[in-house]
Amino acid sequence: MADSAFSPLDRNGMAERAARDIPEGWMVNLGIGIPTHIADFVPIDREVIFHAENGVIGVGPAPSPDQVNRFLINASTTHVTLRTGGSFVHHADSFAIARGGHLDLCVLGAFEVAENGDIANWARSADEPVKQVGGAMDLAIGAKRLWVVMEHTTKDGEPRLRRRCTYPLTAKSVVKRIYTNLAVIDVTPCGFVVLDMIPGLTLEALQTRTEAKLFMEAPR
Amino acid sequence: MADSAFSPLDRNGMAERAARDIPEGWMVNLGIGIPTHIADFVPIDREVIFHAENGVIGVGPAPSPDQVNRFLINASTTHVTLRTGGSFVHHADSFAIARGGHLDLCVLGAFEVAENGDIANWARSADEPVKQVGGAMDLAIGAKRLWVVMEHTTKDGEPRLRRRCTYPLTAKSVVKRIYTNLAVIDVTPCGFVVLDMIPGLTLEALQTRTEAKLFMEAPR
Amino acid sequence: MIDKFVHSMTDAMAGIADGSTVLLGGFGDVGIPTPLLNGLIDQGARDLTIVVVAGGRDGSAIERLLSLGRVRRMVCSFVRPASLAGRLLQRGELEVEIVPQGTMAERMRAAGAGITGFYTPTGADTLLADGRETREIGGRLCLLEYPLPGDVALIEAWCADRWGNLTYRDSARNFNPVMAMAANLTIAVTRNVVALGEITPETVVTPGIFVNRVLHVPA
């Protein structure tokens, strides 16, 4: 891959790109990792209600060090603030929100996403003795829309956008959109449709980094 | 039935008799009808927490006419007060309390009780077009103890304490004790065991008014 | 800025379609969203399924909705034979599904919570179980119940803010918070309007995420 006339987005760049697409009024859950940082790029006057599965509705920005409330954390166990209008619910009610279709959007990290919308984000092998499920399975099946933010390939250059996932699934046929460090890709009944690429990247170059077939709508 | 050397209890008498057996600290749901009046005979300094299935925990005495709060009713839709320490929950949580075994006692009215603990209290025939279930089925299967308060016989003198219920069941094998206008009767694995009778009534006279076999523990 | 307040009954009722399932809050005379029921009567939607604890008292807005022939089916926990609903039922002019009150609440809670079915001992040994799927769990016969979602919920609140956070007064809470989470379109009438933040985070009963529209009708 000799093409290098482009600079992949860094973690903040990916978070910022995803943040751009979240409209005011949505109720949104952000998963651990890059997704959590999306909130930093939603301007405070664009009212997006962030839900944390530990029972916080209306998560606000990180507190300044002298304003930390040690009773107030998000699902990544990071100290947060609460927006005016926010509220607290218990865990069963919080997952009722997640599972019950009340989240307009959930954004998760992933190891792999398949062209049929399957997501794998919790275990690298079925034989792994130590499992880390957390709340991802509940969120993945429950939100109205599931987006994934992840690097386009592994550190070793292996594709993460797959024909079929090779890692154990978190949920089937749920991912609607993927934000990578290279592109924004919709998951449609026809497969992966590229919406946006970073400057300087060609569709051919993106395809070489992607296992499944990519499509692009004809420009109008 | 020529015996008449006894006076059956009236509704208040039955309620008062049942109230005597409710100890401090119990959480109790009282059904519509005579059971509701049991609360009137529990002294206010004996702290019994009355639950109403419309979401009231800690139902207090009836308000004086000038103190009616029109937002505060019990399950009979009668205006009540709330005891200090009381609280409100929504209907799903209220029935979680009822179904989940958190009531020490529920007292219901009934048409019939069988010697195996079956209760029939919601319909006089399976063909009745208009059905009145309410919350009785949830309460009957959920409370730690179910007591029934009812007249010993129908107005026509038909027995209500049956070998098997003739009316459609509310729940099976749940009644633990029956307070009638004539006696207090435990429902045990061996059948009906008389605990107490009104003065002047003989066991023979009580048996003539009861379809199922009555037992009495030998006096010590 | 999120603002769930609507400023007319027309806006509150917009889009309620014929054939909708409408969840109606309240128990006894308490917590009933009467202004919204009157709004629904004026709005005109018909062939409705209503879900409500009981068949409606004489002179109530529910009775009026029934009397206008707008309800095809009623899901409730009891009907008095002498009521209008009872008479319509006996004349075959109203379908009625009788559900134990706790099961009714739990089926709506399941709809709101993404639970696709549940087992309960309630009613399992009764004729309400006739012809239905049961299962013995832990030695008890249990009945399989399915969620009861609404297209619309009409509920009554005591206080509301512009995010749709709600509180309820005393026993007016009853079915209202459960129905709020169980419907696609939840419309609340509130007696009081407060600024965002005035309902403290620990005391919000229904978070605004469950509420689509709020109409202020002072007490």
Place this chain on the structure above:
Amino acid sequence: MIDKFVHSMTDAMAGIADGSTVLLGGFGDVGIPTPLLNGLIDQGARDLTIVVVAGGRDGSAIERLLSLGRVRRMVCSFVRPASLAGRLLQRGELEVEIVPQGTMAERMRAAGAGITGFYTPTGADTLLADGRETREIGGRLCLLEYPLPGDVALIEAWCADRWGNLTYRDSARNFNPVMAMAANLTIAVTRNVVALGEITPETVVTPGIFVNRVLHVPA
């Protein structure tokens, strides 16, 4: 007079038997009933099953309970491989049941609510469903889940009164109210004690009926 306050850790821990299932509140460092966990360690019950969101951080009371070999089985939503729980699991010295976090909360809620089983799409298409009963409902594959009751729940509250009515502070609410309703014996540690009635009826989060004992340990 109902008075659920106990005045010593010995009284708080009385009767917790070997082999008990103990529900442990908290998420992250928040809402963990650490004084009660230390009390449980001193009390001596062993062969425990603990139900807790995660395997316990280094230096936590949960880690200490594990390190003392008092836990036979842990039900949780994740375990870090590098944690003590992760090492015990890999050495075969700890049984672990991994449950999706929402399913874990819902299974305890079911235990408290008398729901004897429920279906959820969560995990139905994953290897967590291997060998288990599934059912297609409304076109979605769902997994049958059973209640998760506790013999004991140890929870942390912010305010408590003598009836055992509780409130929680901020996100310290988390699993605590759910566990309170799911256990036979619910023991709360509270930071603050208030007179009966000071927690207003609309703002009680856990009604005292779910609480058996309260121990006051000031912050």
